Structures are given as structure tokens and as C-alpha cells.
Amino acid sequence: MTPSDGDLRRHCERRMGALDRERQSWFQHWRELSDNILPRRGQFLSFAGQSDRGRKLNGKMLDSTGTLAARTLASGLMSGVTSPARPWFRLTVGDPALAQAPGVRLWLDRVQEAMLRVFARSNLYNALATVYEELGVFGTGVLLILEDDEEIVRAWPLTVGEYWLASSDRQVVNTLYREFPLTVYQLVERFGRDAVSPLVREQYDAGTWDREVTVVHAIEPNEGRDLEHADNRNMPFRSVYYEKTGADDSLLSVSGFETFPAMCPRWHLVGNDVWGRSPGMDALPDVKGLQILHKRFGQALEKMVNPPMVAPPSMRNDIASTVSGAVTYVADPTGAGFRPAYQINPPLNHLAQAIADRQRSVQAAFYADLFLMMSQLDDVRSATEIVERREEKMVMLGPVPARPSASSMSRRSPRRSVRWRPAASSGSSASRAARRR
Numbered sequence: 001m002t003p004s005d006g007d008l009r010r011h012c013e014r015r016m017g018a019l020d021r022e023r024q025s026w027f028q029h030w031r032e033l034s035d036n037i038l039p040r041r042g043q044f045l046s047f048a049g050q051s052d053r054g055r056k057l058n059g060k061m062l063d064s065t066g067t068l069a070a071r072t073l074a075s076g077l078m079s080g081v082t083s084p085a086r087p088w089f090r091l092t093v094g095d096p097a098l099a100q101a102p103g104v105r106l107w108l109d110r111v112q113e114a115m116l117r118v119f120a121r122s123n124l125y126n127a128l129a130t131v132y133e134e135l136g137v138f139g140t141g142v143l144l145i146l147e148d149d150e151e152i153v154r155a156w157p158l159t160v161g162e163y164w165l166a167s168s169d170r171q172v173v174n175t176l177y178r179e180f181p182l183t184v185y186q187l188v189e190r191f192g193r194d195a196v197s198p199l200v201r202e203q204y205d206a207g208t209w210d211r212e213v214t215v216v217h218a219i220e221p222n223e224g225r226d227l228e229h230a231d232n233r234n235m236p237f238r239s240v241y242y243e244k245t246g247a248d249d250s251l252l253s254v255s256g257f258e259t260f261p262a263m264c265p266r267w268h269l270v271g272n273d274v275w276g277r278s279p280g281m282d283a284l285p286d287v288k289g290l291q292i293l294h295k296r297f298g299q300a301l302e303k304m305v306n307p308p309m310v311a312p313p314s315m316r317n318d319i320a321s322t323v324s325g326a327v328t329y330v331a332d333p334t335g336a337g338f339r340p341a342y343q344i345n346p347p348l349n350h351l352a353q354a355i356a357d358r359q360r361s362v363q364a365a366f367y368a369d370l371f372l373m374m375s376q377l378d379d380v381r382s383a384t385e386i387v388e389r390r391e392e393k394m395v396m397l398g399p400v401p402a403r404p405s406a407s408s409m410s411r412r413s414p415r416r417s418v419r420w421r422p423a424a425s426s427g428s429s430a431s432r433a434a435r436r437r
Contacts, residue, residue, distance in 0.1 A: 002233055003224060006249035009242055012218045016177050019164035026275050030138055030160050033280050036287045037066040038137050043162035062294040065359045066287040069366035070280065074132035076371030084125045087116060118152050127155035134160060135265050136366060139278030142176065143263040165264060165274050166220075173264040173274070174237075175220040179244065185209035187243075187252075197247035214244040215252070222256060232256045283365035290358045293351060300346035307340040 003011070034042035039057040061067070082088050091108040092099045099105065119125065127143055135141035138160045148154035158178060166175035184203045187196050193204065203211055222238035235256030242251045266276025311320060363369060 002226060005251045008240060008254065009249050009251055012216065012240055016164060016216065019166060019177055023164055029281070033137055033284060035060050036284065036291065037070055037280055038133065041134060041159050043159050061291065063290040065290060065362045066283060069363045069368045070133055070137050072368040072371055073136040073279065073366040074129055076367065077132040078129050082125070082128050084120060087112070122151040122153050122155060124153070124155045127157040130157040135267055135278070137278055137280035139267045139276035139281065141265050145261055145263070167274050171269065171272060174260055176262050177216065177218050179214055179216055181212040182215050183210050183212055187213055191241065191252045195252050197243055197250065199246050200243070215241060216244050217241050219261065279365050279367065283362045286358045286361045286365070290355065290362065293355050293358060297348070297351045297355065300348060300351065303344055304346065309340055
């Protein structure tokens, strides 16, 4: 039995509250990662209508090693897993003999070429670069892929703090709740004037188009669907939009998906956790230590260059200057004059070495040494060795590269019998190991 709009909205509100309580224990950790590594990511205290979104966000950072290392990790995953410069996946079928049939192979190749053209035309690659950064720092990334009238598909990368997840008993994410702001004009443009609340309709008619409204989007298994009906309300996954406040029990839209439309990679899972753990969490102590070391290094350098000064009481009302080339006249019979309060000789070399050691630890936590190994080679290598090294570094990451796309791509293939596998050079042991994974 299909629930009414009021019952469906109350169900979504109850479930969102339960998911929020489960997410609370992760929230502070994510906030710390955002403050120290990716200050421009994370939706923590922003609300619809907030007027200071352009404020400075990296005020707590004195060292950008963590940010740059996270960027290197995201770039390495992009080039190694989903490079837009080369075919990065290959379609096949479950039966190896059938996969080699001329007609089947030709059809699979054409579908693969069509998919690559669609991906290149859409914003998928730009969105994937964002998701890889979120994955490496926060341990979880979410990419929502929806149909688009202009580009066939449109990718929406979500940032940590604006969404909630739940998984099945097989630890596969099957539920996504998110909050996002839309202006009055965008709301009417997307859902129609008759679907919005009376307040939004009045503001639209009055020309107040730029006021923001918080919208909730819920995607979850459609347990109560009627299998005898094939409409969009009875698909395996339900999609519900509603205004968070001021709309009573009404909904903006109810539809569905045949497959789960979001890719939700987790870097490392422990037990039955929904949320992943990340290299950013491993690097966080060193990143925070770098901020302290840079602060101490700056303080020591400042005291050497511009030390605190002492002067006799007779100079209380006289002009004193520490500018290069300036003259300060001192009438002091003791000869003490205008001088530094104390002499310091800070161990700047040791501080610099400690900073360099911490920086290397942060880069190692983000696998920057793996992804930059080619630029660090002293001698010229052959193309074959470069290919081998590139594939070996992806294998060293373990199963992580397979999580972001393999399972989702197989579900989103043109037919259920079609499966996705990463493209690799067939002649190398690293390629065979990667396929076995």
C-alpha cells in the first residue's frame, strides 16, 4: 500500500532524526579535519540564507602541507582510476565465452564508447576530483548522478556534513538523505509553482526570487512498493523532496530509481560502520603538530629579527625607533642605552628539521610519495617500466580504488548481465593482480 504524502513525510523526518543521532559522534572529527586540511569543505554551520559564506576559512592554518598532500592524493586517484585522458573501464559479460563473440564484443565496445562520450560531455570528471579529495580526507565521499535534459547525466558531489547515509546488511550504502538550499526561483523552476508551499508561492509572485529555502532529499529502499504497478512511485528506490520548514505535510516530489543513484565510496571500514576512516585521520596529528611548530618557528624568528627592547627611564618621553638606518639619541651616563631586553639563540636548524620530518609524515600518510614517484626518478626510464610502476602504486593502495566506482558502475551498466572492470595493460603482473582484486 502506497503511503500518503503526510505519512511519507513524517517517516522521512523520523528517519532523518535517527540518522543524525548516529552521525553525531563523527561530526567533531570531521570538523577538525576540515579546519586543518580542507577548510573550504564541509557543511557544518551553514544554513539557507547565510550571508557570510565568503568569509576567510583557513585562519587556523600556518602550514599547507596537508592540503597539498590531499590534493596530490586526489589527483593520483583521478589519473590512476578514472582518467579522462584514456579509457579507464571495459564492459564485459558474465560468461567469458559469450564476451568473445563478435557481435557481443562489438556491442559492448560501442556502448563503452558511448558511455565515455557522455562522461566527457557531462561534469562527471570535475565532480570525481572533488569526491576523491573528500574520500581521502574525511573517509567517505558521495557522488549523486541524476538524469539531465541537456547533458544526459549530471553529477552532484556532496560535501561532508550535508548528507546522511545508511547501509544494508551487506554494508552496501542504500540510503542517502541530504539537505541543500534552493532559491525561491530555483524551487519553482525545478518543481513547478503548484508544488511549492503557499509561502514560497507568494514570494515568487511578489518577485522575492533570491530568498533561500532548505530542501530535504531522501533516497531509500522502497519497502512498501506495489509490484503490480510499474510507475515511478513503485520503483526499488524511493526519491522524496520536501521543504524542511513551512510546508506542513506536503511534498515537492515523489519518484523513484531502478538502481541506487549515488556512488558512496568509503576508504576504510571497521566492523559494520557506515562511515569510513581515511588517510586524513592518520595524518591529522602530524598536521596539527605542523601548525604548532610553524608558530614556534615564527615566534623564534620574530624575536631574533625584532626583539623586545629596554631603555632607561630618561627616554620615556623621547622618540625611539627600531627602523633600519634610524637614530635614537640616548642620554644615559651608564652607557646601557637602548638595547635588546635579552639575547636569544633559538635552534632554528632543529626546528626546521622537525618541520621537514612532520611534512614527510603527512605526505606519506596521503601516499604522495607513490603518486609523485615518476617525477622523483633521477634517470630516464622506459615506457614499460613507467606503466608497471603506475599500476603497482595502484595495487599498493589495496582495494580502495575499486570501492569508488566498480560496484556502482556494474549496477548502472546498460544490462544487468554487463559488468564493469578497470582497464589495464594485459601483459603485466600488476595488471593481473589488480583484476584479481
